[in-house]
Amino acid sequence: MVEELGITAEGDQVINIGPQHPATHGVLNLVVTLNGETIKKVEPHLGFIHRSIEKMCESLSYRQFIYVTSRMDYLSSHINNHACALCVEKGLQIEVPQRGQVIRVLMDELTRIASHLLWWGAQAMDLGAFTPYFYAFRERETITTIMEETCGARLTMNYMVPGGVMVDLHPSFQQKVKEFITLIKSKIDEYDELVTGNIIFQNRMKGVGYLTAADAVSYGCTGPTARGSGVHCDVRKIYPYEVYGKLHFDEVLETEGDSFARYLVRMKEIKQSISIIDQLIDNIPDGDFQAKTKAVLKLPKGEFYQRVETARGELGVYIVSEGGTTPYRIKFRSPGFSNLSALDHMAKGGKLGDLVATMGTLDLVIPDIDR
Amino acid sequence: MFSFHGITSSVQTWLNNTFNPTITVMIESVIVILLAIALFAALGLVLVIMERRVAAFMQIRLGPNRVGPWGLLQSTADTLKLIMKEGLTPDGADKFLFNLAPFIVMIVAMLILAPIGFAKDFQIWDINIGVLYLSAISSISVIGILMAGWASNNKYSLMGAMRSGAQIVSYELSAGLSVLSIVVLTGSLKLSDIVASQENGWWIFKGHIPAIIAFVIFIIAATAETNRAPFDLAEAESELTAGFHTEYSGMKFALFFLAEYINIFIVCAIGATLFFGGWMPFHVGSWEGFNHIMDYIPSSVWFFGKTFFLIFVIMWFRWTFPRLRIDQLLNLEWKYLLPISMFNLLLMTIIAIMGWHF
Numbered sequence: 001m002v003e004e005l006g007i008t009a010e011g012d013q014v015i016n017i018g019p020q021h022p023a024t025h026g027v028l029n030l031v032v033t034l035n036g037e038t039i040k041k042v043e044p045h046l047g048f049i050h051r052s053i054e055k056m057c058e059s060l061s062y063r064q065f066i067y068v069t070s071r072m073d074y075l076s077s078h079i080n081n082h083a084c085a086l087c088v089e090k091g092l093q094i095e096v097p098q099r100g101q102v103i104r105v106l107m108d109e110l111t112r113i114a115s116h117l118l119w120w121g122a123q124a125m126d127l128g129a130f131t132p133y134f135y136a137f138r139e140r141e142t143i144t145t146i147m148e149e150t151c152g153a154r155l156t157m158n159y160m161v162p163g164g165v166m167v168d169l170h171p172s173f174q175q176k177v178k179e180f181i182t183l184i185k186s187k188i189d190e191y192d193e194l195v196t197g198n199i200i201f202q203n204r205m206k207g208v209g210y211l212t213a214a215d216a217v218s219y220g221c222t223g224p225t226a227r228g229s230g231v232h233c234d235v236r237k238i239y240p241y242e243v244y245g246k247l248h249f250d251e252v253l254e255t256e257g258d259s260f261a262r263y264l265v266r267m268k269e270i271k272q273s274i275s276i277i278d279q280l281i282d283n284i285p286d287g288d289f290q291a292k293t294k295a296v297l298k299l300p301k302g303e304f305y306q307r308v309e310t311a312r313g314e315l316g317v318y319i320v321s322e323g324g325t326t327p328y329r330i331k332f333r334s335p336g337f338s339n340l341s342a343l344d345h346m347a348k349g350g351k352l353g354d355l356v357a358t359m360g361t362l363d364l365v366i367p368d369i370d371r
Numbered sequence: 372m373f374s375f376h377g378i379t380s381s382v383q384t385w386l387n388n389t390f391n392p393t394i395t396v397m398i399e400s401v402i403v404i405l406l407a408i409a410l411f412a413a414l415g416l417v418l419v420i421m422e423r424r425v426a427a428f429m430q431i432r433l434g435p436n437r438v439g440p441w442g443l444l445q446s447t448a449d450t451l452k453l454i455m456k457e458g459l460t461p462d463g464a465d466k467f468l469f470n471l472a473p474f475i476v477m478i479v480a481m482l483i484l485a486p487i488g489f490a491k492d493f494q495i496w497d498i499n500i501g502v503l504y505l506s507a508i509s510s511i512s513v514i515g516i517l518m519a520g521w522a523s524n525n526k527y528s529l530m531g532a533m534r535s536g537a538q539i540v541s542y543e544l545s546a547g548l549s550v551l552s553i554v555v556l557t558g559s560l561k562l563s564d565i566v567a568s569q570e571n572g573w574w575i576f577k578g579h580i581p582a583i584i585a586f587v588i589f590i591i592a593a594t595a596e597t598n599r600a601p602f603d604l605a606e607a608e609s610e611l612t613a614g615f616h617t618e619y620s621g622m623k624f625a626l627f628f629l630a631e632y633i634n635i636f637i638v639c640a641i642g643a644t645l646f647f648g649g650w651m652p653f654h655v656g657s658w659e660g661f662n663h664i665m666d667y668i669p670s671s672v673w674f675f676g677k678t679f680f681l682i683f684v685i686m687w688f689r690w691t692f693p694r695l696r697i698d699q700l701l702n703l704e705w706k707y708l709l710p711i712s713m714f715n716l717l718l719m720t721i722i723a724i725m726g727w728h729f
Contacts, residue, residue, distance in 0.1 A: 013526060015526045015527075021612060022608055022609050022612060023609045023610060037530070037534075037697055037698075124693060125609060126609045127609070127693035127694055128600055128601065128603065128607065128608070128609060128692075128693045128694025129600075129691070129692060129693040129694075130426075130430070130690060131429050131430050131690045131691060134430040134431055134432065135430075135431070138431060194691075195693075198692065198693065200601055200692055200693050200694075200695055200699075201693045203695075203696075203699055204693060204694075204695070204696055204699075351696055351697060351698060352530070352610055352611075353604075353607070353610055353694070353696040353697065354696065355610075356609050356610050
């Protein structure tokens with residue numbers, strides 16, 4: 001029986017977590033070497049949801065390929081679309097009208113809140129608390145309703161186009177967003193009461209999954225994962241795009257580097273996003289929401305790169321153009337892939353329960369990793 | 372006060388007059404077994420629907436509300452579905468142990484029903500070492516869980532079973548010690564004596580702060596012993612998919628599932644008996660009139676009311692707290708609960724000797 005269970009002479013056993021497992025939030029396969037409950041090695045196996053999005057993009061025009069990217073990181077599809085649109089605009093040197101820029105930033109920040117809310121619920125569920133998930137979805141539902149009214153979709157919005165946004169805002173957008181902001185401000189305190197302040201939760205999160213700033217940099221971690229280790233890496237601050245340069249918001253940094261630090265970064269980022277929306281929602285300038293563009297877009301020969309800050313970290317879009325109507329090559333630098341690579345380092349030496357907690361704080365979206 | 376004593380004694384007398392003593396005992400045991408099984412099934416169905424409604428209440432949703440009036444028949448429908456499902460046995464499993472394990476868990480759960488007083492004079496077996504019997508039998512269920520985990524030939528199951536073993540064996544200690552502190556006050560291991568001793572007030576009120584500490588420890592240990600969240604490490608959905616019953620399906624799974632709920636009922640019933648006076652109505656010292664009014668409420672209502680209140684509290688835990696980690700779980704028991712409950716027992720002994728309790 002012992003041989004059948006695959007237990008080695010040292011007492012280690014290899015256990016497959018995933019591709020169908022509640023903790024992996026998708027089709028990720030982790031081959032974990034365990035000694036009892038203690039983790040010795042974590043080996044992520046990817047590719048279960050690889051749809052060759054990069055290759056598909058090569059046969060689609062510059063207007064079309066943006067829609068495919070909604071399916072990469074489906075929780076921040078606005079921001080994916082945004083990155084691609086920005087990259088194409090960079091190549092064509094299109095100036096987006098002010099109204100378009102503000103709408104884009106508003107949508108990005110709403111998406112960020114929605115994504116962080118879902119992560120918050122999933123994180124609590126990874127630790128065995130089911131109720132927060134429903135609370136998170138209750139608030140996220142408000143955002144998806146706002147999105148649905150303006151963009152016509154709830155998950156894969158496909159709202160950003162080269163030159164601006166596809167359609168103008170829904171007349172009730174401003175009022176609904178304001179209502180949502182008032183709602184979420186009170187709900188965040190409820191979240192802190194229910195989860196953040198819980199002693200069991202803090203014991204599970206503090207002191208596990210350590211990632212030093214140097215390791216975060218060497219693994220290429222970005223976003224809240226790196227900022228939890230004190231790495232200054234917010235693209236919105238370092239390489240401001242759209243109107244981010246004119247806005248007042250803080251880059252949330254925690255120096256501890258453990259799971260709880262990453263948790264706090266995301267919770268505080270929700271508050272920062274709220275403050276960004278607060279600044280913009282009453283100041284949406286009038287004018288065009290979309291710049292005049294040609295019917296057929298042709299990027300000049302060359303290489304173009306644009307990075308944005310998604311809810312998970314830095315998303316880079318790299319386009320090589322031969323001057324035709326379709327890109328010659330597209331490469332996405334997805335935040336989840338690099339963040340996942342640090343998982344082995346973070347989870348080693350911890351318990352099996354810590355692996356789940358640590359993986360939760362990376363906020364993995366598997367289609368983003370596999371593409 | 373309405374009493375079951377009349378019914379039970381008249382049945383006993385009638386049987387004694389009609390048959391010879393051997394047949395009487397046999398018929399009585401058949402009746403008792405049938406009642407126990409019926410109670411087992413009914414409690415399982417009621418508690419499953421209750422859990423789902425409580426969960427829905429906590430999670431701002433409706434819960435089952437389609438099958439039957441207010442969804443009350445949902446768990447019946449689920450049970451029927453589980454009965455009709457194929458009971459798979461994995462290829463690599465130890466077939467005998469695999470099939471035996473759910474029955475051990477279930478039989479243990481049914482055995483513990485014996486000494487519990489459901490109402491005044493309504494008890495299957497008023498054994499004189501009732502408390503000892505309870506703690507002895509309840510530790511057998513860990514064998515069933517270990518058996519299930521080992522026989523499944525699945526790493527998740529094995530880990531769940533080992534966790535469960537460590538957990539149940541540890542928490543047995545503080546559960547036992549907190550029960551003992553009530554035994555010290557009562558001076559009897561017999562559950563009917565413990566209930567009778569609370570005639571002029573429940574121990575949670577009469578026993579000063581040590582009784583409250585004992586109760587808190589007991590409810591923590593009871594949650595852990597029944598493998599309920601926040602101590603559901605044996606199942607740990609997000610880590611081990613379903614823990615020790617990962618490989619079970621159909622009715623064998625349902626037996627584990629039912630046994631879990633029966634175990635909740637039992638620990639809550641024990642808690643209600645020891646700390647809240649079992650079927651004893653709420654009496655306050657010498658307030659004759661008040662006590663008399665309280666006596667009009669049937670004793671079974673008191674018993675089930677208290678038990679279901681405690682069950683609600685345990686369900687409340689489950690839908691509020693995150694799960695502990697295995698080392699934190701064992702630290703909590705061995706470093707905190709056990710020393711505290713030992714000290715508490717000492718304190719309680721002093722109180723009992725000096726007669727400081729009410």
